[in-house]
Amino acid sequence: MRALILVGGYGTRLRPLTLSTPKPLVEFCNKALLLHQLEALRQAGVSHVVLAVSYMSEVLEAAMREQEQRLGIRISLSHEKEPLGTAGPLALARDLLAEDGEPFFVLNSDVICEFPFTALACFHRHHGGEGSLVVTRVEEPAKYGVVVSEPETGRICRFVEKPRVFVSNKINAGLYIFSPGILRRIQLRPTSIEKEIFPAMAQEGQLYAMELQGFWMDIGQPKDFLTGMCMYLQALRAQHPERLHSGPGIVGNVLVDPSAKIGANCIIGPNVTIGAGVVVEDGVRIKRCTVLKGARIRSHSWLESCIVGWSCSVGQWVRMENVTVLGEDVIVNDELYLNGANVLPHKSIAESVPEPRIIM
Amino acid sequence: MLKAVILIGGPQKGTRFRPLSFEVPKPLFPVAGVPMVQHHIEACAKVPGMKEILLMGFYQPHEALSRFLVSAQHEFKIPIRYLQEYAALGTGGGIYHFRDQILSGGPEAFFVLNADVCSEFPLQEMLDFRQQHGDMHSFVILGTTANRTQALNYGCIVANADTHEVLHYVEKPSTFVSEIINCGIYLFTPTIFQHIGNVFQRNQQELVLEENSNGWHRAEVIRLEQDVFTALAGSGKLYVYKTDGFWSQIKSAGSAIYASRLYLNQYSQCHPERLAQNKPGGPIIRGNVYIHPTASIDSSAVLGPNVSIGKGVTVGAGVRVRESIVLHGASLHDHTCVLNTIVGWDSTIGRWARVEGTPSDPNPNDPYAKIDSETLFRDGQLTPSITILGCSVTIPAEVVILNSIVLPHKELSRSYKNQIIL
Numbered sequence: 001m002r003a004l005i006l007v008g009g010y011g012t013r014l015r016p017l018t019l020s021t022p023k024p025l026v027e028f029c030n031k032a033l034l035l036h037q038l039e040a041l042r043q044a045g046v047s048h049v050v051l052a053v054s055y056m057s058e059v060l061e062a063a064m065r066e067q068e069q070r071l072g073i074r075i076s077l078s079h080e081k082e083p084l085g086t087a088g089p090l091a092l093a094r095d096l097l098a099e100d101g102e103p104f105f106v107l108n109s110d111v112i113c114e115f116p117f118t119a120l121a122c123f124h125r126h127h128g129g130e131g132s133l134v135v136t137r138v139e140e141p142a143k144y145g146v147v148v149s150e151p152e153t154g155r156i157c158r159f160v161e162k163p164r165v166f167v168s169n170k171i172n173a174g175l176y177i178f179s180p181g182i183l184r185r186i187q188l189r190p191t192s193i194e195k196e197i198f199p200a201m202a203q204e205g206q207l208y209a210m211e212l213q214g215f216w217m218d219i220g221q222p223k224d225f226l227t228g229m230c231m232y233l234q235a236l237r238a239q240h241p242e243r244l245h246s247g248p249g250i251v252g253n254v255l256v257d258p259s260a261k262i263g264a265n266c267i268i269g270p271n272v273t274i275g276a277g278v279v280v281e282d283g284v285r286i287k288r289c290t291v292l293k294g295a296r297i298r299s300h301s302w303l304e305s306c307i308v309g310w311s312c313s314v315g316q317w318v319r320m321e322n323v324t325v326l327g328e329d330v331i332v333n334d335e336l337y338l339n340g341a342n343v344l345p346h347k348s349i350a351e352s353v354p355e356p357r358i359i360m
Numbered sequence: 361m362l363k364a365v366i367l368i369g370g371p372q373k374g375t376r377f378r379p380l381s382f383e384v385p386k387p388l389f390p391v392a393g394v395p396m397v398q399h400h401i402e403a404c405a406k407v408p409g410m411k412e413i414l415l416m417g418f419y420q421p422h423e424a425l426s427r428f429l430v431s432a433q434h435e436f437k438i439p440i441r442y443l444q445e446y447a448a449l450g451t452g453g454g455i456y457h458f459r460d461q462i463l464s465g466g467p468e469a470f471f472v473l474n475a476d477v478c479s480e481f482p483l484q485e486m487l488d489f490r491q492q493h494g495d496m497h498s499f500v501i502l503g504t505t506a507n508r509t510q511a512l513n514y515g516c517i518v519a520n521a522d523t524h525e526v527l528h529y530v531e532k533p534s535t536f537v538s539e540i541i542n543c544g545i546y547l548f549t550p551t552i553f554q555h556i557g558n559v560f561q562r563n564q565q566e567l568v569l570e571e572n573s574n575g576w577h578r579a580e581v582i583r584l585e586q587d588v589f590t591a592l593a594g595s596g597k598l599y600v601y602k603t604d605g606f607w608s609q610i611k612s613a614g615s616a617i618y619a620s621r622l623y624l625n626q627y628s629q630c631h632p633e634r635l636a637q638n639k640p641g642g643p644i645i646r647g648n649v650y651i652h653p654t655a656s657i658d659s660s661a662v663l664g665p666n667v668s669i670g671k672g673v674t675v676g677a678g679v680r681v682r683e684s685i686v687l688h689g690a691s692l693h694d695h696t697c698v699l700n701t702i703v704g705w706d707s708t709i710g711r712w713a714r715v716e717g718t719p720s721d722p723n724p725n726d727p728y729a730k731i732d733s734e735t736l737f738r739d740g741q742l743t744p745s746i747t748i749l750g751c752s753v754t755i756p757a758e759v760v761i762l763n764s765i766v767l768p769h770k771e772l773s774r775s776y777k778n779q780i781i782l
Contacts, residue, residue, distance in 0.1 A: 265677070265694070283660075283678040283695045285712045285758065300678040300695045302712045302758060317680040317697040319714045319760060335680060335697060337714060337760065354762060354777070 001121070002048045002097055003041045003105035004078075005034070006086055009054045013220045016327030016344045017292075017309060022060045024051070024109055027292060028219060029232050029273050030257055036112060038067060038075075041105065044117030048074040050096050052089030054082075087193035090178075091186045098180040106193075108174030110220035112228045113212060114235060115175070123210045124177045127153065130206035131178045133198075135170035136216040144171040145194065149209040156202040156209050159194070170209065173216050222307055222325045222342075229290055230271040245274075251287075263299065281316075298334070309345070322356065361411045362487075363462060363470040364404040365455055366397055370418030370448055376612045379750040379767045383705060385419055387475040388428055390687065391616055392623035393634060393650035393668045395428055399623060400473050403481030405436035411465060413438060416454045417475075418445040452582035456556040463550055468496075472584075474544035478619035480605030480626065486547045489601040493524055499552060499592070501526065502545040503600040504607045507728045508536055514730075515542030515585050518593075519600045526598040529589040539728065540600060542585065543607050552588075555597075559587045608731055613702055614720035614746040615731045617683055621666040624648035636663070643675070652688070676711070683719060693757070701747040704768065709749075710757030717746035718763050742778050 011023030018026065024034035034051075041049060051064070056079055064075040078093040090097065090106065097104045103124055105117060116134065124132040133156075135147050145161045146168040160167050172194060185197055201207040215235055217228035233253035236243055245256040245268075252270020256262065260274045263282035273290045274280065280291075281299040289303050294311040297303065301318040307325045308314060314326075315334035324338045327345035332338065336349060340356025343349060347359055368387040377386045388395040397415065404413050419425060425442060433440045443458045455462060455472060462470055469490075471483060479502075486500050503517050516537040518528035530537050563579035582588070592598040606622045608615060625648060627634045636642075636649040643657045647665025651657060655669045661679040669675065670688035678695045689706040692698060696709045700717035709715055722729035747761055750768035755761060762777040770781055 285695065300680065300697070300712075302695070302714065304758075317695075317714075319697070321760075335682070335699065337716065337762070 001044070001046045001102055001104060002050065002100065003046045003107065004050045004052055004090060004093055004097060005037060005107055005109050006089060007034075007051050007053045007109045009083060011220075014222065014225065016325060016342060017222075017307065020310065020328035020345050022057045024060060025063055027275060027290075028112060028225065029229055029236075029255055029290075030275055032063070033112075033219075034109065035067065037107060037109065037115065038071060038073070040115035040117055042071050042073050044105075044115075044121060046073065046105065046117070048076070048096070050076045050078050050093045052078050052080065052084075052093065054080040054084070083190060084188075085190045085192045087186050087191035087197050088189060090183060090193075091188040091191075094183050098183055101180060103177050103179050106176040106178060108218070110218050111174045111216065112219050112232060113173065113175075113216040114214045116210070116212060117175075117177075120175065120177050120210055123154070123208070124179075127155070127208045129155070129179075129208050130181050131176060131198075131201055132208045132210055134173040134175040134212050135209045136173040136212040137169050138171050139169075141166065141169045141171065146171055147209050154208045154210060155205060156198075156207045158202060159199055170211065173212055174218070175212075223323050225307065226271075226288060226290065226305055226323065229273055230288065233271055233273070257293075275310075324353075361465060361467050362407060362409045363412045363414065363465075363467045364400075364407075364410060364483075365414045365416055365462060365470060365472045366400050366404075366475050367451055367454065367472065368397060368415050368417035368419065368475040370445075371420075372418075372448065377616075379765065380613055380616075380702065380704065380748065382768060383751045384424060385422060387415075387417075388424055389616060390668065390670060390685065391478065391610065392620045392627065393652065393670070396478075396610060396616075396619075397475045398428075398432060399478065400475065400481065401432050401436060401440065403479075403483055404471065404473070405438045407471075407483045407487070410438060411467070413440045414458070414462065415440065415442045415475075416445065416458060417442075418448050420444070447578070448581070449578075450581045450583045450587075452556050452559065452584040452588050453578075453580045456553060456560060456582060457580060459553045463553075467550070469547055469549050472546045472548060476610045477544045477607065478610055478622055479543060479545060479607045480603065481545065482601075482603050482605055483545075483547075485603070486545075486601050489524075490547060490599070493599060497549050497551055497597070499549065499598050500547040501589070501598065501600050502543040503540045503602045504543050504604075505539050505602070505728045506541045506730055507726055508539055510728075510730050510732070511536065511539050511541055515589070516540065517542060517600050524599050524601070525596060526589070526593045526600050529585070529593040529598070531583075531585045531590075540602060542589075543603070544609075546584070555588055555592060556582055556584075559591070608722075612720070612745070613748050614717075616702065617666065617685060617700065617719070617746055618721055618731050620668055620685060621648070621683075624650060624666060624668070646682075658694075670705075687751075702749065704749045704751040704753055704766075706751060707749045707753040707755070709755045710759070712758045713755050714760045714762075715747055715749070715755060716760070716762050717748075718744035720745055742780065744778065 011018035025032045147170045148168045149156045215231035219225040219228040245254045254269040254272045256274040257276040259276045260278040262280045266284045271288045275293040277294045279296045283300045285302045289306045291308040292310045295308045297314045298316045304321045306320045309326045309328045312326045312330045314332045317335045320338040322340040324341045326343045330343045331348040337352040341353040343359040387397040515531045517540040518538045636645045636651045643661040649664040650668040652671045655673040657675040658677040660677045661675045663681045666683045667681045668685045674691040676694040679692045681698045684701045686703045687705045690703045691708045693711040695712045697714045700719045744763040748765045752769045753766045754771040759775040764776045764779045766781045
C-alpha cells in the first residue's frame with residue numbers, strides 16, 4: 001500500500017522550533033514527528049510513502065534517505081511549486097498513488113494519536129465506498145467543523161462548519177484512506193479536500209467515517225504540542241510502561257533518553273520528555289515540558305509548560321512557565337523569569353520576560 | 361559638652377512603610393542588620409564630648425523601644441533616653457517642648473537628626489565646619505546635591521558659594537530653586553530656642569486672632585523647616601555643610617533595601633566583622649551580606665549582594681537571595697529564589713517558589729539621583745516595586761509572587777503578580 005503525508009510549508013505555527021528544523025523532524029516525545037507516522041504506516045503494510053512538501057529541505061531529504069534504509073520502505077518527496085492546499089497534492093502525486101490500483105492513505109502531518117491504519121483499511125474495504133475518514137470526539141463541537149454520519153454504517157451525511165446547535169461531536173481527525181477513483185475529482189490546482197471534495201463525495205454517499213479510539217491531538221502549535229505530549233505519555237503508560245522513566249524524584253509519566261543526565265534532588269514530572277544528551281543539574285523542578293536534545297538546565301531552576309529547544313542553556317534559579325518556547329541554542333541567564341516567552345534561535349536572554357511576548 | 365536628639369516620629373507617621381510598620385516602630389526596622397536608628401546612635405556616640413542622646417517622638421511607651429534603648433546604652437556606653445511628646449509637635453515643636461531636658465547640663469551645642477534618613481553622618485565634619493566658617497553661635501544644616509527635578513521633593517537651600525551661609529530656604533518648592541537639599545541633620549546651639557520661641561509666640565497670637573480655632577492648630581506645633589529655617593535664611597546665622605557622602609531618605613519599604621546597601625558598603629570600612637565571608641562549609645557569599653549569628657544557612661545557598669538575614673532565619677538548600685531583607689524567624693525552603701524582597705518576620709516560603717520585586721534604585725547613571733518616593737499607584741495600576749511579605753505570611757511551594765505586597769498573616773495558595781493582597 002501507499003500513503004501521502006501532507007507536510008506542507010514552513011511550519012510557521014510551530015516556530016521558533018521550525019526555524020532550525022523542518023517540522024517533520026522536530027522530536028515529539030523523543031522521536032521525529034514524521035517517524036511516528038512512518039512507523040505506523042509501515043506497520044499497516046505501507047511500502048511507499050509520498051511526502052507532499054511545498055518547500056524543499058536538504059535536511060529533510062537526507063533524513064528520509066536514512067529512514068528508507070532503516071524502515072525498508074520507499075519515501076518520495078513530491079514538491080509543490082505553489083502551495084496546493086489539502087487536495088491539490090493528491091493530483092500532483094497522482095501517478096505514484098494510482099500505480100498499484102490499491103486504496104491509499106492520506107494524512108495531515110500535525111496529527112498525533114494511536115494511528116489506526118490497519119483498522120481503517122479494513123473498514124474501507126468493508127463498506128466499498130470511495131473514501132473513509134477517521135473522526136474523533138470533541139467536547140466543544142462549536143469550535144470545529146463536525147461530521148454528521150449514520151450511526152450504523154458510518155456513512156457521512158454532511159459536514160457542518162462551527163455548528164451553533166448540537167448536531168454531532170465528531171470532527172475530522174485528518175486521517176483518510178481513498179480508492180484511486182477519488183483522483184478523478186481533483187484538479188492540479190490549490191484545492192481544499194475538506195471544503196471542496198468531501199461535501200460532494202458525501203452527497204454521493206461515497207464517504208464513510210470511522211471513529212477513533214483513544215487520544216487525538218493536532219500538535220501544530222506549541223500549546224497543543226505540550227497537550228499532545230501529555231496524552232501520548234499517558235497512552236505509553238498503558239501500552240509500554242517499561243519505556244517510561246521511574247525512580248526517586250520522578251513523578252507520573254516521564255520519558256527520558258538514556259543518554260540524558262539528571263542531577264540530585266530534582267523532581268521531574270508529571271508529563272516531561274527529556275531528550276538525548278540533556279543535562280539537568282541538581283535541584284531542578286520540571287513539569288509538563290519537553291526538553292530537546294543537548295539542552296542544559298542548570299541547578300535550582302523551575303520549569304512548567306515549556307519547550308526547551310536543542311542545545312539551549314537555562315541558568316540557575318530560572319523560572320519558566322506558560323508555554324515558554326526557546327528556539328535552538330538560546331541562553332537564559334541566571335535568576336530570570338520567563339512567562340510565555342517565545343524566543344528565536346541563538347538569542348541570549350539577560351532580562352526577565354514577565355508577560356508573554358516574542359523575543360526576536 | 362554635646363548632645364544629640366533623634367526625631368523618631370510616631371505611629372501615625374510612616375504609613376508608606378506599611379505593612380512592615382504594623383509590627384515594629386519604623387525607627388526600629390532593621391537596616392543592614394541593625395535597627396534603623398542604631399546607625400544614628402552609633403554615629404553620635406562616636407563624636408568626642410557627646411554626653412547624652414535623646415530619642416524624641418510620640419510613640420506610646422513600647423516594650424521593643426525600651427528594650428532597644430537598654431541594649432544601645434549598654435553597647436555604646438552613653439545615656440540614651442526616650443522623650444515622649446504628648447502629641448505630634450512637628451520637627452521644631454518637640455525639641456522646643458523638651459528644651460529644658462536638652463539644655464540640662466549645659467551643652468554648648470546639640471545635633472538634631474531625623475530618624476528616617478540613612479547617611480554617613482559626618483557629625484565631626486559639621487562641628488569642624490562651624491569652627492572654620494561660621495561663628496560659634498551659628499547653626500549648620502547638612503546638605504547634599506540632588507538633580508534638578510528631584511530637588512523639588514526636598515527642602516531646597518540657596519547658599520553663598522564662599523561663606524556657605526544659607527541665603528534662602530524653601531521646603532518642597534514647585535519650581536526649581538537649588539540643587540542643594542536639606543538632609544534632615546542639623547547642628548544647633550541653645551540660641552535656636554529663641555528663634556523657635558519667636559515662632560511659638562507668633563503662632564499663639566495668630567490663634568488668639570483666629571476665633572474659630574478647631575483645636576487642630578496648636579501654637580506648639582512648629583516645623584523647623586518651614587517655620588524656622590525660612591525665617592533664619594539670610595540672617596547670617598544659618599549655614600550649610602555640603603557632604604558628598606552617601607545619603608538617602610527611608611520613606612518607603614523599597615528605600616530600606618537601598619539604605620541597607622549603602623550601610624553594608626560602609627561596613628567594609630567600619631564594621632568588617634558584620635559582613636559574612638565565604639568559608640568552607642558555609643554558604644556562597646556574593647558582595648556585601650549580613651547574616652545574624654543565630655541564622656541557619658545551608659552551605660549550598662547563594663546570598664548577595666545586599667542581603668540581610670535576621671535572627672533565627674532558616675535558609676534551605678539551593679536557595680538564592682539577592683537585594684533583600686529577610687526578617688527574624690523567616691524560613692526559606694529549598695531552591696527558593698528571593699529577589700528585591702522584604703520577607704516579613706516568621707514568614708515561610710515553600711520550595712521552588714520565586715518571590716521577586718522590582719528595585720526602586722536611583723538612576724545609576726546620575727551621580728546626584730535620589731530614590732524616588734513613588735506613589736503606590738499610577739494610572740490605577742500598582743507601580744512595580746519591591747515585594748513585601750508582612751509578618752507570618754505563608755507562600756506555597758512552586759508559585760511566583762511578583763511586585764506584590766502581602767499583608768500580615770496571609771496564607772497564599774497560588775501565584776500573584778502586581779497586587780496588594782489584603
